[in-house]
Amino acid sequence: MSDIKRVVLAYSGGLDTSVIAKWLEVERGLEVVTFTADLGQGEEIEPAREKARAMGIPDKHIFIEDLREEFVRDYVFPMMRANARYEGDYLLGTSIARPLISKRLVEIAKETGADAIAHGATGKGNDQVRFELSAYALDPDITVIAPWREWDLTSRTALIAWAEKHQIAVPKDKRGESPFSTDANLLHTSSEGKVLEDPWEETPDYVYSRTDHPENAPDTPEYIEIGFETGDGVSLNGERMSPATLLAALNDLGRKHGIGRLDLVENRFVGMKSRGMYETPGGEIYARAHRGIEQITLDRGAAHLKDELMPRYAELVYNGLWFSPEREMLQAAIDLSQQKVSGTVRLKLYKGNAMVVGRKSDASLYSEAHVTFEDDAGAYDQKDAEGFIKLNALRLRLLAKRDR
Numbered sequence: 001m002s003d004i005k006r007v008v009l010a011y012s013g014g015l016d017t018s019v020i021a022k023w024l025e026v027e028r029g030l031e032v033v034t035f036t037a038d039l040g041q042g043e044e045i046e047p048a049r050e051k052a053r054a055m056g057i058p059d060k061h062i063f064i065e066d067l068r069e070e071f072v073r074d075y076v077f078p079m080m081r082a083n084a085r086y087e088g089d090y091l092l093g094t095s096i097a098r099p100l101i102s103k104r105l106v107e108i109a110k111e112t113g114a115d116a117i118a119h120g121a122t123g124k125g126n127d128q129v130r131f132e133l134s135a136y137a138l139d140p141d142i143t144v145i146a147p148w149r150e151w152d153l154t155s156r157t158a159l160i161a162w163a164e165k166h167q168i169a170v171p172k173d174k175r176g177e178s179p180f181s182t183d184a185n186l187l188h189t190s191s192e193g194k195v196l197e198d199p200w201e202e203t204p205d206y207v208y209s210r211t212d213h214p215e216n217a218p219d220t221p222e223y224i225e226i227g228f229e230t231g232d233g234v235s236l237n238g239e240r241m242s243p244a245t246l247l248a249a250l251n252d253l254g255r256k257h258g259i260g261r262l263d264l265v266e267n268r269f270v271g272m273k274s275r276g277m278y279e280t281p282g283g284e285i286y287a288r289a290h291r292g293i294e295q296i297t298l299d300r301g302a303a304h305l306k307d308e309l310m311p312r313y314a315e316l317v318y319n320g321l322w323f324s325p326e327r328e329m330l331q332a333a334i335d336l337s338q339q340k341v342s343g344t345v346r347l348k349l350y351k352g353n354a355m356v357v358g359r360k361s362d363a364s365l366y367s368e369a370h371v372t373f374e375d376d377a378g379a380y381d382q383k384d385a386e387g388f389i390k391l392n393a394l395r396l397r398l399l400a401k402r403d404r
Helices: 014-027 049-056 067-081 095-112 125-140 156-165 243-257 280-299 300-320 325-336 384-403
Strands: 006-010 033-037 062-066 116-118 143-144 183-185 189-190 222-229 232-236 260-269 273-279 342-348 351-360
Touching: 006 014, 006 095, 014 033, 014 049, 014 156, 033 049, 033 095, 049 062, 062 095, 067 095, 067 232, 067 280, 067 325, 095 116, 095 125, 095 300, 125 143, 143 222, 222 243, 222 280, 232 243, 232 280, 243 280, 243 342, 243 351, 280 342, 280 351, 300 342
Parallel strands: 006 033, 006 116, 033 062, 116 143
Antiparallel strands: 183 189, 189 273, 222 232, 222 342, 260 273, 342 351
């Protein structure tokens, strides 16, 4: 650690990371570079520049970047091709943002001649793992500093007292104990802690920030169409859109109709169970649409194999192993399956639900001639089913004869 002179900090501009920036300078004697990523969290990030300046950080060491398109194009959409849901429900909104932030931290460290990176994740959560596994995968020699695992500022009172001692502005709303903590990006908003810690108690309405209450959503359903090309969304209601623009538009629709709320008790990678509330309005609509287009374009074998691989893929993302060879191997297989996943899906949005009600594709495997209850004009010979059944029943009949 004595060889470290400069560090790149993942900096939000909030109280915690402002204290960390000053702590790295005062307690570690380090020159601090700040990096603030705009991932579509829905709040102004430019004030982070003024806050960094106020702590004496020169402009050349303040990085603020709009990464929304890269985030959706290179991280969210590849994950959505896998239909990934951790433990069957969670669309991995926090998890998928961490590898991109880590990638830029490592890149900026190289650009600025920094020796280390730092983050504000606590020692109890998953994010510390995600940040650091990604960083080490990209630069095995990087040093990572995690102040929450080192310092003795173990309470909000101690944190505020330290901030005041070192002339760091403390907003009034930070002086009381926060009822819960949040994380947000273009894909989702998550909330956990305090009022959510008792899994028996219903999530209070004031916790929700990304979606209107489904009970208050419009009484008239809204129909939309999402276009796909090789597994990725490319249009909404016939209008072509970039990945981030499409997801943002779906977020607006999801908010309006109260779609994408999830109350979940999950198993953290570090071993404990955690209760969180997630809002993923556009992501939930998109995920359902993607499965809808796969229903008519994917062969049964490929579709079922994807469903077998999905829990493993989701676990890798959740555990911070985005840059691992096994995730990349799975991604290659998944991406191959998406070559013909093109077409249009129609959805009905209504009071918290996004229902697939139509799908069409030039690459469709659906044959009305084969499934019709009317005359199929010889497309399918029903007599063929007899031999098919007898061959599949052979082992069962042999077992039954032996055991009766």
